[in-house]
Amino acid sequence: MPAFAGGMDQADDGDPYNLYGKLGWYGTLNALGNTGFGIDFTRGNDVSAPGDTGYSVGGAVVQTIDGYGTELYSQVRWYTLDRDDAPSVDDILVGMVGSRVKF
Secondary structure (H helix, E strand, O other): OEEEEEEEOOEOOEOOEEEEEEEEEEEEEEOOEEEEEEEEEEEEEOOOOOOOEEEEEEEEEEEEEOOOOEEEEEEEEEEEEEOOOOOOOOOEEEEEEEEEEOO
16 A cells, blocks of 8 residues: 655745655465565655755564464664765664564
């Protein structure tokens, strides 16, 4: 299932905008239960400051374990920001894993 969003502003010091897109899939790949996958991408220009261009790319997986009320999940996301002015910033990669138990 896709999702798309965007926004823009007419500011005095540029035309900031942000674009976002996501694709997801949900199905049964194994005997444990349903599995969900998702990937998304966002790009922003002049959002936090004039001349800034930011990107983020992420992916996630959720595995349901039927009969135990449990979901296992994992996500990874990469962020980057290119600046015209100082200070420059490094890219970051963030990941997480976890579980949810419903009782």
